[in-house]
Amino acid sequence: MTEAKPGPIIDVEGLGVRYGKTAALRDVSLQVPPGAVTALLGRNGAGKSSLVRCLLGHRKPSSGRVELLGLDSWRHRAQLMEQIGVVPEDPDAPPTMTAEQLGRFSARLYPEWDAKGYAARLQRFDVPGRIAFARLSKGQRAQIMLSLALAVKPRVLILDDPTLGLDAVARRAVFEELVVELADRELTVLITSHDLPGIESIASHVAILKAGELLLDEELEQLKSRFRRIALGRVDGRGDRDADGSDLFEGLGPLEVRSRGRGIEALVSRFDDSAFERLRALPDVHSVETWPATLEDIVIALTDGGSH
Amino acid sequence: MNVFAALVWREFTERRLLLLASAFLGLVPLIVPFLPGSPQIKPQDLRLATTVVVTLLFGGTVLVVLGSTIVGRDLSEGRLGFFFSRPISAWSLWTSRIVAAVLLLLASLALLTLPTALLDSGVLTGDRIGESSQYAWPLLGFKEVFALPGVMRSLPDMPSRPVRLGILLVALVTLLALIHAASTIVRGRSAWVLVDLTGLGATLMIGWWARNLLIGEEAITALVWAEWFLLPWILAAALAAGAVQLARGRTDLKLGHRYLSATLWPALLLGALIFYGFAQFVVASSIDDLENAIHLRASPDEAWLVVGGRVQHRGRAEAAFLLDTATERSWRLGSLGAVHAWFDFSDDGRTAAWVRCRSFARLDCSVWAKDLADAASSPRRTPVPFDSRPNELVLNADGSRLAMVGWRRMAIYDLASGSLLAAVDVNHPNDTAFVTSDRIRFMELDDGDDPPGMRLVQFDIPSRQLSEIGNLPRSFRTLLSLRDERVIFTQTQPLGFGLYDTASAQPVGELHLHQRLPSQVHFLADGRCVLVFRNGFEVSLSVLSAAGELEYSVNGPKTLGTRFGGEIAPGRVLVGFNEVLGDPEPMSVGGIEGATERRWATYVFDVETRQLEAIGVGVRPVGSRRNMSKDHLFMAPGSTILRWNLESADHKVLLGPFEGAEQARDFELKPLS
Numbered sequence: 018m019t020e021a022k023p024g025p026i027i028d029v030e031g032l033g034v035r036y037g038k039t040a041a042l043r044d045v046s047l048q049v050p051p052g053a054v055t056a057l058l059g060r061n062g063a064g065k066s067s068l069v070r071c072l073l074g075h076r077k078p079s080s081g082r083v084e085l086l087g088l089d090s091w092r093h094r095a096q097l098m099e100q101i102g103v104v105p106e107d108p109d110a111p112p113t114m115t116a117e118q119l120g121r122f123s124a125r126l127y128p129e130w131d132a133k134g135y136a137a138r139l140q141r142f143d144v145p146g147r148i149a150f151a152r153l154s155k156g157q158r159a160q161i162m163l164s165l166a167l168a169v170k171p172r173v174l175i176l177d178d179p180t181l182g183l184d185a186v187a188r189r190a191v192f193e194e195l196v197v198e199l200a201d202r203e204l205t206v207l208i209t210s211h212d213l214p215g216i217e218s219i220a221s222h223v224a225i226l227k228a229g230e231l232l233l234d235e236e237l238e239q240l241k242s243r244f245r246r247i248a249l250g251r252v253d254g255r256g257d258r259d260a261d262g263s264d265l266f267e268g269l270g271p272l273e274v275r276s277r278g279r280g281i282e283a284l285v286s287r288f289d290d291s292a293f294e295r296l297r298a299l300p301d302v303h304s305v306e307t308w309p310a311t312l313e314d315i316v317i318a319l320t321d322g323g324s325h
Numbered sequence: 326m327n328v329f330a331a332l333v334w335r336e337f338t339e340r341r342l343l344l345l346a347s348a349f350l351g352l353v354p355l356i357v358p359f360l361p362g363s364p365q366i367k368p369q370d371l372r373l374a375t376t377v378v379v380t381l382l383f384g385g386t387v388l389v390v391l392g393s394t395i396v397g398r399d400l401s402e403g404r405l406g407f408f409f410s411r412p413i414s415a416w417s418l419w420t421s422r423i424v425a426a427v428l429l430l431l432a433s434l435a436l437l438t439l440p441t442a443l444l445d446s447g448v449l450t451g452d453r454i455g456e457s458s459q460y461a462w463p464l465l466g467f468k469e470v471f472a473l474p475g476v477m478r479s480l481p482d483m484p485s486r487p488v489r490l491g492i493l494l495v496a497l498v499t500l501l502a503l504i505h506a507a508s509t510i511v512r513g514r515s516a517w518v519l520v521d522l523t524g525l526g527a528t529l530m531i532g533w534w535a536r537n538l539l540i541g542e543e544a545i546t547a548l549v550w551a552e553w554f555l556l557p558w559i560l561a562a563a564l565a566a567g568a569v570q571l572a573r574g575r576t577d578l579k580l581g582h583r584y585l586s587a588t589l590w591p592a593l594l595l596g597a598l599i600f601y602g603f604a605q606f607v608v609a610s611s612i613d614d615l616e617n618a619i620h621l622r623a624s625p626d627e628a629w630l631v632v633g634g635r636v637q638h639r640g641r642a643e644a645a646f647l648l649d650t651a652t653e654r655s656w657r658l659g660s661l662g663a664v665h666a667w668f669d670f671s672d673d674g675r676t677a678a679w680v681r682c683r684s685f686a687r688l689d690c691s692v693w694a695k696d697l698a699d700a701a702s703s704p705r706r707t708p709v710p711f712d713s714r715p716n717e718l719v720l721n722a723d724g725s726r727l728a729m730v731g732w733r734r735m736a737i738y739d740l741a742s743g744s745l746l747a748a749v750d751v752n753h754p755n756d757t758a759f760v761t762s763d764r765i766r767f768m769e770l771d772d773g774d775d776p777p778g779m780r781l782v783q784f785d786i787p788s789r790q791l792s793e794i795g796n797l798p799r800s801f802r803t804l805l806s807l808r809d810e811r812v813i814f815t816q817t818q819p820l821g822f823g824l825y826d827t828a829s830a831q832p833v834g835e836l837h838l839h840q841r842l843p844s845q846v847h848f849l850a851d852g853r854c855v856l857v858f859r860n861g862f863e864v865s866l867s868v869l870s871a872a873g874e875l876e877y878s879v880n881g882p883k884t885l886g887t888r889f890g891g892e893i894a895p896g897r898v899l900v901g902f903n904e905v906l907g908d909p910e911p912m913s914v915g916g917i918e919g920a921t922e923r924r925w926a927t928y929v930f931d932v933e934t935r936q937l938e939a940i941g942v943g944v945r946p947v948g949s950r951r952n953m954s955k956d957h958l959f960m961a962p963g964s965t966i967l968r969w970n971l972e973s974a975d976h977k978v979l980l981g982p983f984e985g986a987e988q989a990r991d992f993e994l995k996p997l998s
């Protein structure tokens with residue numbers, strides 16, 4: 018007897034969003050399984066925020082379907098929001114309210130409001146409870162928004178670039194809090210960010226948008242296993258300055274190929290062991306080195322239109 | 326409910342500074358009387374006046390600020406996403422903010438007026454607001470008091486204070502929602518503003534047309550009905566537009582603007598179209614829609630009858646119709662008020678002319694006419710360029726000329742061509758009549774006296790010369806003889822009445838019959854007149870010679886009123902008596918109507934034989950005093966209008982009985998002996 022596989026928590030199918038004549042998203046399909054931490058990445062204007070707005074039911078898709086927890090996010094927004102924690106790109110809490118007032122206000126909106134947890138997080142973040150939201154630093158505002166989102170005891174957490182504009186300390190605090198929360202409970206997260214090193218530490222899945230289209234959606238480990246950097250040392254010691262050397266990486270999906278010293282360095286997207294052996298067997302190659310690409314390498318290579 | 330209350334409370338507390346400011350400004354009126362240079366009037370009046378000013382200015386500001394920011398500010402500053410990312414429905418968000426704004430506004434008004442109200446309890450009931458307003462007007466230039474107590478007080482005919490409060494609340498919510506809509510349109514800054522401007526223009530234009538239609542018909546109650554309908558309609562449209570904006574546009578300002586406009590303007594346009602349709606329905610009444618006949622005027626030969634009364638299902642609107650008694654075909658003339666004031670038949674009975682106005686604007690009237698000789702012709706708008714409201718409209722004998730008489734100016738036109746024949750400055754003219762087609766006679770009232778003195782004045786059209794015939798006594802009431810050669814006055818010095826020759830302004834006779842004034846006078850074709858004197862229920866008819874000498878008096882039946890009809894033959898006059906049946910109860914002011922059973926009866930009074938001959942029971946004459954035939958118009962119970970041949974007693978019902986009018990009772994007609 019086989020167990021039924023649980024359906025995706027976030028299920029986006031053929032999503033299109035238009036602003037007048039401009040298409041912000043085109044035929045985007047994305048599934049986020051339960052418990053996954055999906056990093057939604059892409060350059061500015063790639064369509065990340067449009068996708069998040071559709072997920073939150075703030076905007077009706079121009080085409081396609083967006084479901085959260087099995088419900089249409091536009092039609093059932095208010096109902097869904099009881100189980101969803103949100104941290105927006107710009108902390109948007111009412112500017113005159115203090116952290117304490119925000120907590121009391123939220124307690125009346127959510128049936129499972131975690132008042133103790135909210136207070137504890139504020140204390141951990143060292144955020145003053147009685148100062149108006151608008152008078153706090155950007156980092157403190159982001160920390161309050163994260164505290165509000167987690168105190169909901171959400172099944173899904175949606176974070177739209179929560180560390181934008183924060184200093185390194187504040188960024189680390191946010192990510193550490195997320196790591197703690199993720200370790201404690203089964204939580205599905207969709208996070209957009211430009212802080213790629215930070216997100217790499219918590220993401221289990223990665224989806225990359227480019228110009229409104231989804232380039233990829235897969236597990237981070239799998240992604241990193243197939244995206245590798247390779248350095249070739251040539252026997253004749255020439256860096257093959259006359260040619261770009263791409264033909265050496267034929268079949269590996271080269272994204273970047275550049276001369277480096279006496280050899281050639283490349284970022285490939287379809288690396289496997291047989292490819293490695295094939296490179297070592299080349300007659301004019303005396304050494305082959307390979308190491309994992311960083312998420313930043315991958316995203317830059319995929320989304321920087323002119324370099325590969 | 327918990328969420329809704331939380332949202333309301335959040336909005337309320339967020340804007341608590343408004344309340345602090347209101348509380349502070351509420352104290353200002355208490356300080357003003359002690360400031361140097363303050364007006365030297367009673368301190369309580371100065372407090373009230375200051376309260377009115379402060380409440381109007383600050384209350385109005387709060388209204389505009391709340392309306393424009395209650396949603397718009399969060400939306401344009403990108404903070405509405407905070408609420409849409411929480412389990413809050415768009416409807417809860419919208420209604421909670423409107424409720425919070427109304428509560429804030431009411432609290433603000435209360436705080437502004439409270440300190441003065443505590444010192445002077447009259448403010449709470451509005452008793453003193455009129456008194457204080459005289460000081461507020463010059464400061465503000467407003468004609469109405471909009472302070473809370475003033476509004477409560479100034480609403481006319483409201484049944485109770487809760488209803489007034491309800492109206493105030495509806496008005497406040499409507500204004501808030503409309504200001505929010507305007508704010509969204511301004512903040513949206515998209516091409517949809519063209520849709521908004523088009524919608525606004527079309528709505529205002531249709532509404533303005535509808536309003537003018539009703540005002541032109543003097544259908545003020547219908548207009549009030551329409552306003553009662555429109556206020557909640559506008560409220561519903563504005564609230565729905567705001568709700569749709571948030572439900573469909575959510576955090577997107579431009580998208581929300583489109584949804585708001587796409588909801589608001591169709592709804593308002595539909596309301597305006599319904600209003601316009603209702604106005605068209607009101608003005609499109611036919612004679613069959615009459616509920617009663619409260620104005621009757623027959624042409625000299627009684628072939629035509631103007632009937633005016635309330636028309637059903639039209640907000641108590643009144644209309645007048647011209648009825649051809651031969652064919653029973655009718656034409657709508659316009660509002661009853663205009664026809665009552667400005668309508669005339671020519672003496673030859675071949676022409677009718679009247680004024681129709683499209684609004685209360687001064688220059689929005691036109692002169693209409695109907696060729697009665699061509700019964701099938703329709704009324705036509707004449708080319709007469711007189712477009713304001715006259716005091717009198719007078720046709721000459723053959724209907725070719727028309728005098729339009731104002732307080733200060735009289736103009737004579739050729740009715741067919743509309744050309745101005747002559748115009749002259751006058752001073753409060755009255756009882757204007759064409760003596761001939763080239764000569765007009767009228768009485769001018771002296772300003773300032775009560776009752777006013779009078780001058781008899783004549784205007785010669787060809788020479789355009791105005792000449793004074795002579796002075797006439799101060800009088801309460803005048804009545805011209807059939808051919809306008811005599812005029813009778815009820816005068817004050819000495820008390821009595823006098824008969825004057827209109828050609829010379831000289832007295833024909835001074836009459837001191839019973840030291841009482843006649844209640845009715847009827848001139849006979851030969852210059853004699855019949856006067857009715859009443860003493861309680863007792864009635865006597867007195868006949869005066871053409872020289873004004875009393876010939877005799879006879880008693881009539883016990884009656885509550887009389888009405889003369891035409892002179893059906895020389896010396897034979899139709900008289901209707903509202904007879905009292907049985908033993909009348911003692912007269913008391915205001916108790917007559919219900920205390921005594923009565924009915925109309927028509928008699929022929931033969932001046933030569935001094936006999937009253939009863940010819941009809943349950944009917945009274947309504948016809949012209951110039952009709953010397955045997956066919957006359959009468960009114961029977963239920964406002965039934967009938968034509969009756971007095972010789973054969975054949976009759977034909979032309980109109981009625983009307984539903985809801987006096988219960989139709991039997992009437993009897995007898996042929997003349």
